[in-house]
Amino acid sequence: MDAILIRQAPAPLRGTVHISGAKNAALPVLCATLLTDGASRLRNVPKLRDIDTTAALLRFLGRDVVVDAPEIRVAEGTCARPEAPYELVKQMRASVMVLGPLLARYGRAKVSLPGGCAIGARPIDQHLKGLEAMGAVIRLERGYVVAEGPNGGGRLRGAEVLFDLPTVTGTENLMMAAALAKGRTTLINCAREPEVEELGRVLNKAGAKVDGAGTDVIHVEGVPPGELGPFDHAIIPDRIEAGTYMIAAAAVQGSDVLIEGAEIHDLDTVVAKMRHAGVQIESEGRAIRVARNGPLSAVPVTTAPHPGFPTDMQAQFLVLMCLARGESMITETVFENRFMHVPELQRMGAQIVLRGNTAVVDGVKALYGASVMATDLRASASLVIAGLVAVDETEVRRVYHIDRGYERIEEKLRGIGARIERVKGRS
Ligand code: EPU
Numbered sequence: 001m002d003a004i005l006i007r008q009a010p011a012p013l014r015g016t017v018h019i020s021g022a023k024n025a026a027l028p029v030l031c032a033t034l035l036t037d038g039a040s041r042l043r044n045v046p047k048l049r050d051i052d053t054t055a056a057l058l059r060f061l062g063r064d065v066v067v068d069a070p071e072i073r074v075a076e077g078t079c080a081r082p083e084a085p086y087e088l089v090k091q092m093r094a095s096v097m098v099l100g101p102l103l104a105r106y107g108r109a110k111v112s113l114p115g116g117c118a119i120g121a122r123p124i125d126q127h128l129k130g131l132e133a134m135g136a137v138i139r140l141e142r143g144y145v146v147a148e149g150p151n152g153g154g155r156l157r158g159a160e161v162l163f164d165l166p167t168v169t170g171t172e173n174l175m176m177a178a179a180l181a182k183g184r185t186t187l188i189n190c191a192r193e194p195e196v197e198e199l200g201r202v203l204n205k206a207g208a209k210v211d212g213a214g215t216d217v218i219h220v221e222g223v224p225p226g227e228l229g230p231f232d233h234a235i236i237p238d239r240i241e242a243g244t245y246m247i248a249a250a251a252v253q254g255s256d257v258l259i260e261g262a263e264i265h266d267l268d269t270v271v272a273k274m275r276h277a278g279v280q281i282e283s284e285g286r287a288i289r290v291a292r293n294g295p296l297s298a299v300p301v302t303t304a305p306h307p308g309f310p311t312d313m314q315a316q317f318l319v320l321m322c323l324a325r326g327e328s329m330i331t332e333t334v335f336e337n338r339f340m341h342v343p344e345l346q347r348m349g350a351q352i353v354l355r356g357n358t359a360v361v362d363g364v365k366a367l368y369g370a371s372v373m374a375t376d377l378r379a380s381a382s383l384v385i386a387g388l389v390a391v392d393e394t395e396v397r398r399v400y401h402i403d404r405g406y407e408r409i410e411e412k413l414r415g416i417g418a419r420i421e422r423v424k425g426r427s
Pocket of ligand 1: 024027093094120121122123124125126127128165166167168169170191195311312334335336377378405
């Protein structure tokens with residue numbers, strides 16, 4: 001297993017970082033290729049482990065997939081077996097998003113339940129409830145969800161589905177299922193993330209009739225299976241990758257970094273909080289310029305579904321607050337166990353007290369390098385950022401978590417002056 005070694009940035013970070021395509025937009029779009037037998041092409045796809053896992057899953061299902069980053073081509077064909085095995089789903093929970101398209105297209109699907117997750121229980125009850133409302137018959141069998149269309153594998157029916165809470169992949173799963181259902185589906189209390197909006201755009205490109213993606217009510221007028229065609233689409237930029245580099249730049253005093261190919265409006269709450277903390281942020285076309293010259297001040301943050309402060313930026317922002325003057329309260333409301341970076345940051349000298357779902361952070365003058373362990377994707381990114389400012393060397397272990405969601409992170413950070421390298425074979 002690889003590790004990442006980081007030494008304190010010798011000078012302010014300067015230069016340009018290019019943002020890759022959004023992982024969490026590419027994953028549902030890849031699943032959407034299952035809705036049609038035609039050959040689809042995705043462009044601006046990031047080169048990441050989660051993307052490879054999804055490609056492997058599509059191949060397991062029987063589709064021919066060529067990953068030629070940043071392009072992926074799914075050849076014409078059908079799925080020989082609509083089944084997602086535990087070995088693939090346990091590697092990546094997003095695999096559960098093949099359930100909606102498979103059930104809609106083939107009238108049946110067998111998908112492993114994802115099992116435990118480092119950041120919270122993450123059930124899929126809302127996905128299943130919605131599919132049942134559309135007439136699916138679902139049973140749980142030996143760790144698998146076994147689903148069948150109405151009357152022994154028939155076409156799903158349009159329905160009204162009220163989500164008990166906004167779920168990103170749940171909304172996406174049901175949008176895909178509804179695209180081929182008979183009649184109109186109304187999804188209420190939907191997730192409004194830009195990635196959901198992106199899926200709506202792609203489905204419409206394929207011939208679906210989706211209205212309202214990106215708002216809390218989505219209407220989908222189902223079309224017969226033959227009416228959805230293949231698509232060619234370039235994925236939107238990764239707002240969380242962009243936000244992560246923005247925080248990295250803000251963490252190192254004196255930095256001035258241009259984050260290129262990012263959409264600032266997808267990061268409005270993050271930008272507002274960073275500005276409050278004393279970071280200078282300007283938007284220049286499709287680039288965001290981040291500079292930090294003065295001290296950082298403590299600001300409170302509470303995560304919430306979009307357009308609230310993203311849970312996927314909580315760990316990185318918390319590191320920034322470790323370096324701020326004063327006390328800040330970081331409250332996590334989306335996932336119940338997303339503070340695993342805290343004990344690792346404490347080992348680097350951070351002053352943080354956990355009180356239920358709030359981290360009370362008391363800013364310190366310096367963080368100190370240590371050997372720390374990555375526990376999930378965004379937690380790993382926060383440890384790398386901490387390493388950029390820490391005195392001495394930081395070693396982040398278990399970086400396979402980072403490889404799930406950050407393309408060439410060490411190369412991109414080196415490009416703006418960080419001293420960071422990957423070493424092979426450390427667990
Ligand atoms: N939830 C339920 N029941 C469900 C579905 C969700 O109770 O059926 C709960 C979850 O347990 C959680 C909350 O609802 O407490 C929100 O979870 P959501 O379903 O929105 O999360 P997700 O769809 O599984 C996506 C992203 C995550 C991101 C979250 C929140 C993808 C592939 N994943 O997950 O991304 O944190 O939305 O924005 O889109 C990451 O990229 O590092 C990552 C974890």
